[in-house]
Structure formats: structure tokens, C-alpha cells
Amino acid sequence: MSIDLLRTSLSILLQGLVTTLLLSVAAIVGGTLIGLLAAVLRSFGPWGTAHVAKLYTELFRGTPVLITLMFIYFGVSYFGYAIDVFAAGAIGLSVYQGAYIAEVFRSGIESVPRGQWEVSQILGLTKAQTFSFVVLPQTGKIVLPPLIGQYLSLIKDTSIVSMIGMSELMHGGQAIVDRIGKPVEIYGLVALIYFVVCFPLSQWVRHHDRRRLV
Amino acid sequence: MSYQWLTLWGYVPEFIHAAWLTLEVTALAFALSVFLGLLAALATISPVAALRFIARGYVEIIRNTPVLLQIFIVFFGLPSAGISLDAYWAGVIALGLNVGAYLSEVFRAGIQSVPRGQLEAAAILGLEPSQIFAEVVLPQAARAVYPAIVNYLIQLLLGTSLLSAIALPELTGTATVINARTLLYIQTFAVTLIAYLVLSNALSWLAGRLGARIFHPPLIMGAPKRFAGWRLHRANRA
Numbered sequence: 251m252s253i254d255l256l257r258t259s260l261s262i263l264l265q266g267l268v269t270t271l272l273l274s275v276a277a278i279v280g281g282t283l284i285g286l287l288a289a290v291l292r293s294f295g296p297w298g299t300a301h302v303a304k305l306y307t308e309l310f311r312g313t314p315v316l317i318t319l320m321f322i323y324f325g326v327s328y329f330g331y332a333i334d335v336f337a338a339g340a341i342g343l344s345v346y347q348g349a350y351i352a353e354v355f356r357s358g359i360e361s362v363p364r365g366q367w368e369v370s371q372i373l374g375l376t377k378a379q380t381f382s383f384v385v386l387p388q389t390g391k392i393v394l395p396p397l398i399g400q401y402l403s404l405i406k407d408t409s410i411v412s413m414i415g416m417s418e419l420m421h422g423g424q425a426i427v428d429r430i431g432k433p434v435e436i437y438g439l440v441a442l443i444y445f446v447v448c449f450p451l452s453q454w455v456r457h458h459d460r461r462r463l464v
Numbered sequence: 465m466s467y468q469w470l471t472l473w474g475y476v477p478e479f480i481h482a483a484w485l486t487l488e489v490t491a492l493a494f495a496l497s498v499f500l501g502l503l504a505a506l507a508t509i510s511p512v513a514a515l516r517f518i519a520r521g522y523v524e525i526i527r528n529t530p531v532l533l534q535i536f537i538v539f540f541g542l543p544s545a546g547i548s549l550d551a552y553w554a555g556v557i558a559l560g561l562n563v564g565a566y567l568s569e570v571f572r573a574g575i576q577s578v579p580r581g582q583l584e585a586a587a588i589l590g591l592e593p594s595q596i597f598a599e600v601v602l603p604q605a606a607r608a609v610y611p612a613i614v615n616y617l618i619q620l621l622l623g624t625s626l627l628s629a630i631a632l633p634e635l636t637g638t639a640t641v642i643n644a645r646t647l648l649y650i651q652t653f654a655v656t657l658i659a660y661l662v663l664s665n666a667l668s669w670l671a672g673r674l675g676a677r678i679f680h681p682p683l684i685m686g687a688p689k690r691f692a693g694w695r696l697h698r699a700n701r702a
Contacts, residue, residue, distance in 0.1 A: 312618075312664040313657050314625035316636055321653045328649040409530035413629055420533060433540040441529045441537070448528035 266422030280344025285351025310349035339411035358393035395459035482638035496560030501567030526565035574609035
């Protein structure tokens with residue numbers, strides 16, 4: 251690969267990387283909010299909502315993210331509306347990853363011993379106070395490593411949004427290969443960029459996650 | 465509304481064929497990934513530094529790049545190295561390589577979950593290293609890692625949907641073709657969604673039954689009971 255080609259490819263790929271990162275951030279924020287809501291509803295919600303939250307997590311954990319993305323992107327157009335591919339990607343990834351993030355939060359909430367609820371009750375704290383001042387702060391430490399691990403897989407999953415036509419890092423690589431060939435070099439370069447982004451995160455998770463087997 | 469479903473009814477044989485192909489690829493890729501995972505797990509805990517380095521490199525490269533990219537490299541990249549694969553085998557190899565890296569971490573943790581004292585005791589009792597591995601470590605490690613392996617099997621099943629990117633006519637690929645032909649997006653995707661739900665739930669149910677049967681005492685998997693915090697609160701207040 252000549253220097254010139256490398257320079258042009260890199261500039262296209264780095265533009266793609268910016269989109270990938272923006273999409274990741276949007277989906278991380280959305281997915282975390284949805285996940286937290288689903289986890290809280292499932293553990294503490296009144297009867298109906300707990301079941302809805304359970305149904306939600308089971309549904310998205312049992313279907314591929316690609317189907318979710320296509321459902322949103324093509325489904326909206328089926329009803330005669332247009333949706334921006336970035337918005338479709340961000341919503342699809344948020345909803346999909348939210349189901350996994352909900353399970354992460356739920357395991358954190360459930361790891362707080364039951365006795366603490368009773369003690370808080372006796373001390374006169376309300377349910378909301380118990381949750382936000384007793385349970386949630388302890389949950390943070392347990393939840394953070396698997397949560398970051400989930401963010402890591404979210405960042406990698408943004409590549410799937412290229413399949414509904416979003417021009418991010420993966421799509422940039424495909425475009426270059428379609429034009430000039432050299433799949434090994436170009437996809438190798440794309441892989442290297444993903445690796446540089448993901449490796450620090452995965453190393454952090456490896457050193458902080460004590461329960462690797464779950 | 466109903467004529468649309470009638471149109472789709474004509475495609476039922478294609479959906480069934482696609483579901484079968486999905487299962488086939490899943491089974492083959494899973495077999496490959498268990499093999500690679502075991503190999504890599506043994507290599508990461510081996511005393512030979514070169515083996516550890518290779519295994520670690522494999523695991524880190526796979527875990528830090530997207531699976532879609534790995535599929536593309538196997539399908540479009542390997543022909544440059546003189547190895548040409550059709551979409552079916554490229555998919556099996558790419559997914560097998562991918563899940564193998566994750567499984568190797570699971571296997572390693574499982575092997576290391578067996579207390580060292582047992583290995584020493586087994587050695588003192590005169591067992592060969594291969595016997596120690598097969599009769600002391602493996603049964604206990606298998607029990608510890610079984611639920612995680614089932615999890616990755618389900619992930620693998622859902623991951624086969626990405627093979628539609630290299631034009632393999634599995635469930636998602638077939639759905640895309642039927643979409644293009646009928647323009648019944650919502651209906652086609654609904655059928656596909658249900659197909660995946662049925663397959664993934666059937667697989668995890670079967671794996672649960674198998675786990676209860678092959679392990680002694682029976683390994684009971686499944687979601688833990690609903691958290692009692694809220695109800696407890698209410699009961700105490702009353």
C-alpha cells in the first residue's frame with residue numbers, strides 16, 4: 251500500500267470513526283437510561299410494569315440487533331415516514347443494549363443484601379430514599395465493570411448499523427474496498443482503529459471485573 | 465391486512481429452509497468455537513511463553529474488533545491469501561473464530577476455578593497429568609462454565625444474522641430477499657423476529673434440560689426469582 255493511498259484511506263476512515271464515536275455516545279446514554287428504568291421497574295415496579303420490563307429484556311435478548319435496526323429503519327418508512335439513519339441506529343442500539351444493561355443493573359440491585367432494606371425501613375426511610383441513598387451507591391461499584399463491558403460490545407455493534415446504510419467506520423472501509431480492492435490492507439486498517447479504541451476499555455474491564463464467569 | 469399475511473404464507477417453506485440453515489451454521493460454528501476455545505484456554509495457561517503469547521494475541525484481537533469486520537476479513541480477505549470460501553464456510557469459520565475467543569476466557573476461568581489443592585492431592589495419589597485434567601478438573605470446570613457456554617451459544621445463534629451481509633440465505637438474509645420482493649417490511653420482520661425468539665428460547669430450554677440431566681447433582685439454570693425488596697418494604701409497613 252502506497253503512502254498516498256494510506257493517507258487518503260486514513261482520512262476517510264477517521265471521519266467514519268468520528269461518526270462511530272458519536273453514535274456510540276448517543277446509544278450509551280440512551281441504553282443506560284432505558285436499562286436503568288427497566289431494571290428499577292423489574293425489581294421494584296408494581297405488578298404490571300415488572301412484567302412489561304421482563305418481557306422487554308427477554309424480547310431483545312432473544313433476537314439479533316440487526317433485526318431491531320431493520321425493523322426501526324424500514325418499519326418507519328413502511329408507515330410513510332422518513333427516519334434519519336443515525337437516529338434509527340441510535341434508537342435501535344439503545345433499545346437493544348438497554349435490555350442487556352438492565353440485566354447488569356438488576357444483578358447489582360439484587361446484590362445488596364435484603365437486610366439493608368429492613369434496616370432502612372426501621373430507620374424510617376421511604377422506598378425512594380432507600381433506593382437512591384442506600385442501594386444505588388453500593389450498586390455502582392459492583393455494576394461498573396460489567397457495564398463498561400457492555401458499552402464495549404455496544405461500540406463494536408455500531409459496525410452493524412453500516413448494514414442499514416450508515417456511513418461510519420465500517421462503512422468507510424467497505425466503500426474504499428469497493429473502489430480500489432485490497433480488502434486485507436483496508437479491513438486490517440479498520441480493525442486496527444477499532445482495536446485502538448476498544449483495547450484500553452477491555453483491559454480496564456479485565457482488571458476490574460471479579461465475576462468473569464457470569 | 466389479511467391478504468398481506470396470505471402473501472407471506474407462500475414464503476413459509478423459504479422461512480423453514482432459512483431457519484434450518486441458521487441452525488446448521490450455528491451448530492458447526494459452535495463446534496469449531498468450543499474446539500478453538502479449549503485450545504486457546506490450554507495455551508493461555510501453558511508454561512510455554514510462545515503459546516501463551518499466540519493465544520493471548522488471538523483472544524485480544526478478536527475481542528476488540530467487531531464480528532462483522534471479522535466476517536468480512538474471512539470472506540473478502542482470505543481469497544487474497546489464496547483461500548477461497550463460500551459464504552457458508554466463511555460464516556462458520558468467522559463466527560467460530562469469534563466465539564472461540566470468548567469461550568477461551570470462560571474455559572480458562574472454569575479450569576482455574578478448581579482449587580489448586582485438588583491438583584496436588586490428585587498428583588500425590590499418583591494420577592497422570594492427563595488423568596488429573598480429564599477426571600478431576602474437567603467435570604468440575606464443565607459444571608462451572610456450562611451456563612456461560614449456553615449464553616454464548618445463544619449469542620452465536622443471533623450472530624448468524626450478520627451473515628446476511630455476505631449473502632448467506634439464513635433467516636435475516638431470506639427476510640431481506642422477501643422484503644425486496646413483497647415490500648411487506650413489518651410482516652416479514654415480525655415473522656423473522658418470532659422465528660429467532662422461538663429458536664433462541666428452544667435452544668436455551670433444551671440446554672437447560674440437558675444441564676439438569678448430565679450433571680450430578682442436576683444443574684438448575686434459569687433466571688433468579690424476582691427480587692423481594694419492594695414487597696418486603698410493603699409487608700414491613702403494614
